[in-house]
Amino acid sequence: MFFSVIIPTYNRLPILKKCLTALEHQSNHNSVENYEVILVDDGSTDGTLKWLQDHQLEFPHVRWFCQTHQGPAAARNLGVQQAEGDTIIFIDSDLVVTENFLKAHATALIQASKISDRVFTYGRVINTCNFEYPTAEPYKITDFSAAYFATGNVAIARHWLIEAGLFDTQFHLYGWEDLELGVRLKKLGLTLIKCPDAVGYHWHPPFALEQLPNLIEREIQRGRMGVLFYQKHPSLEVKLMIQMTILHQVLWGILSVGGRLNERTMAGVLQWLINQGKPQLALEIARIFLNWYNVRAVYAAYREL
Known part of the structure; x- marks a missing residue:
């Protein structure tokens, strides 16, 4: 299984550094043949591209692309178009994953595919405002999500995204572009498989x-x-x-x-x-x-x- 982890980003450089570092430290597993990280910069003005250029040797799995500020739907579509993997994982640039993240998604997908290939996996997202140690946050009842298809932590075969038509770029403001794609995927008969072992910690600053x-x-x-x-x-x-x-x-x-x-x-x-x-x-x-x-x-x- 060849994963392409697609990450749209816009002015999130401090937490993006942690996000990419975590993805470079994935545990080896025979079900993961290879993986790449496709970072799509959506017109950031915080020095993201300069930082990537200066630190590219530290992130051998990362390939990055740029676009003018068009929103996450267009950014994810560009990522899918450029991806070389057969399986796409979507996360956000403020998500810090564990070292078994790819292994967990791969294991769940392989197990589910024994019954049907019309499946995708949804990992666990834990919200935290702990910037220094985001992975120290415990799971809380408020972290539960009943969403069918949400791009915070989801893995799906690339061909299903192509068949469904990718993200609708009319959703250029905040919200709903992933759940709208989810409606189209549901019409194709895809089933959500919960994958709690694929954990990502969603960082946000403390409320002020x-x-x-x-x-x-x-x-x-x-x-x-x-x-x-x-x-x-x-x-x-x-x-x-x-x-x-x-x-x-x-x-x-x-x-x-x-x-x-x-x-x-x-x-x-x-x-x-x-x-x-x-x-x-x-x-x-x-x-x-x-x-x-x-x-x-x-x-x-x-x-x-």
Whole structure:
């Protein structure tokens, strides 16, 4: 099995260094014939390319390509087009994997293929804000994901991606491009195989109030792209995924008191929690009004149709 690990990146150089280093230290296993790392720089302005050029001898498995800033869908498509492997693994550039990462995906794929070749594996993603030792974070209930196809840690035969049509580059803002491809893969009859031994640690900085404007903008973009998702696949399943139901309107409307609990009115409480060393709890509380922004953006985009 020849793996091509495809990583889109945009201005994430500090954690990208850890990401690539971890991939260079994979344990040998006879089911992994070879592997390459395809890094696609999506127009970074933080010196990513200069760093790669200066350190290329340290990363013999890495090949990199560049594009103007077009988003992760276009970046992943470029990676698939340039890949030499028969099996593609998608991860993000802020994911740090364990040394058995490739071995675990290979073992699960080989085992599942004895029953059917219409399978792909989804590894475990553990969220952490520990930059120095990201792999020290334990698994938490909040790390559970019920997504069918998410590019944070997934392995799939390259030919299925080609047959499904790759990622839709109309998803140029944040969100849904991987789950939309997942709908098309499901129509091809592919089955998800959970692979908890293929572990990746998804790093993000500790929550701070300064992040709220970007988080709100991301929710608004996710709402707009969610409506595009529904346009392409108008089903109840997609409506539930993008929160375009009366239930979601009522739920987040009540919890946010009609938007009265927001980044301004909650700032004091959130900052207090952060000062108490509980930034993750502060973020979970902030998700109440962040989800309200998302639901409002979904319906605003839908009204524009």
